[in-house]
Amino acid sequence: MLDVPGGRRVLRSAPPVLQGILDRLVYPGDSVEALASEIYRAGQPGGVAHLARYLDQLAAAGLLIVSADAEDRRWATLAPTAPTFVFRRKSLGTSAYVLSRFAYLRRFGDVAVLESPLAAAQVVLHQPAVGQLVCALARPTAVAQLDAAAPDLPSTAATQVMRLLLAAGMLTEFTERETTAEDEQPSLAPWEFHDLLFHARSREGRNEGALGTMYSFGRRRDPPPIVKPFEYDEVVALARPDPVALEQADPPLAQVVERRRSIRRYAAEPIGVDQLGEFLHRVARVRDVFPVEAETPWGRLEMEATSRPYPASGGLFPLEFHVVARACRGLEPGVFHYDPMGHRLGRLCGATPDVARLLDESAAAIAEPPEAMQILLVLTARFDRVMWKYSGFAYSLILKDVGIVFQNMYLAATAMNLAPCAIGVGNSDRFSRILGADYYAETSVGEFALGSAPSASEISESPSP
Secondary structure: OEEEOOEEEOOOOOOHHHHHHHHOOOOOOOOHHHHHHHHHHOOOOOHHHHHHHHHHHHHHOOOOOEEEEEOOEEEEEEEEOOOOOOOOOOOOOOOEEEEOOOOEEEEEOOEEEEEOOOOOEEEEEOOHHHHHHHHHOOOOEOHHHHHHHOOOOOHHHHHHHHHHHHHHOOEEEEOOOOOEOOOOOOOOOOOOHHHHHHHHHOOOOOOOOOOEEOOOOOOOOOOOOOOOOOOOOOEEEOOOOOHHHHHHHOOOHHHHHHHOOOOOOOOOOOOEHHHHHHHHHHHOOOOEEEEEEEEEOOEEEEEEEEEOOOOOHHHOOOEEEEEEEOOEEOEOOEEEEEEOOOOEEEEEEOOOHHHHHHHHHHHHHOOOOHHHOOEEEEEEEEOHHHHOOEEOOHHHHHHHHHHHHHHHHHHHHHHOOEEEEEEOOOOHHHHHHHHOOOOOOEEEEEEEEEEEOOOHHHHHHOOOO
16 A cells, blocks of 8 residues: 555555565665566566556556666656656657757756656756756757767766656657657647746646645744835825715726727826826725634734725735826826825836836837826735745736736726726836835736827727727
């Protein structure tokens, strides 16, 4: 009986000669040749067939870790990272092989690990000479070229490591058409390395790490505050709309959804600060603060939660709203931080060269002249708000929150007859400098252009998705 993740697995009908042999598969394990030799010495040659069958069962269940051992040294180890992985022994042909364009090498603890979002296994490199081979495989390399490609790696070890890399999915065959078998797979062609890695590592299935509500930092510190401290020398109070009047005057939801458009042109008269205040009140304010309790591996945790016009992953609300104003009636140009509790703006800075460049880049992203930009709303994330609770997919949750907020922004702007447009990219380095913040603690994760709506005829001349 084996204790495995998710329960136990029973190996039935194992002959007595195998019962001790299988114990020797526990890490660091033993070679198949050594196990088979012991079975022969015990006078049970039929046990070798049983051993092969059980090894196949373990491999099919993703429970077998396979190492490349040669000359009394362990060179590399293949370890499954998901239950879907099945180890299959693969023979090396005469073709050249090249490293997958999705493979990457990283430090994990005190070892170097080769991984790929294409694979449900990783390869641990135990010796520096194996890294020499991995580097050489950036170019097509045949088995006959291994001695020259990795001169510090013995031939027998190089061949075994190549087999492990091939079985793990780290190598792809270089074809006669001077391309790789991987590149000829239509479904892989559109994927870039970082996109596929982010997808695979923030979803279940190919992720061996912690994934879910782990409260990884629960023992180290209290949760970050639910609302970011608001301390500014210059504060702009915003008008609060009457919720009852909004409910009576707003168009029906079905009409708002149908009318929603990305509008990249603006009226000659810019948006006003009262309109901006109403917009932020509809989209981003804190409606209520209340205590909650959470059960964690470290005990019960008491903390604050809020209710806002939009939902957030785990009720954590990591997003902060910033107004970058170029043209807004009643508001000086510059960068402002929105206080969702007090419904006010705190002035961060004026129209510095970095701010001007940020606005120019955002205008270019929506194919409009820089002088046309009125308001740029920048969403930043306080990353530890999510990461102290969730592991494995925290950043993907933040991006989901951004999408939710964008939809709310579109609906609010449409109901108010403003011109909204989400922007697909922004300069996080630049905005972290504007904030004066640590890039890894808080920076921009979403940008949204807002302005006064042009006439209906101008909108019809420039259809938008």
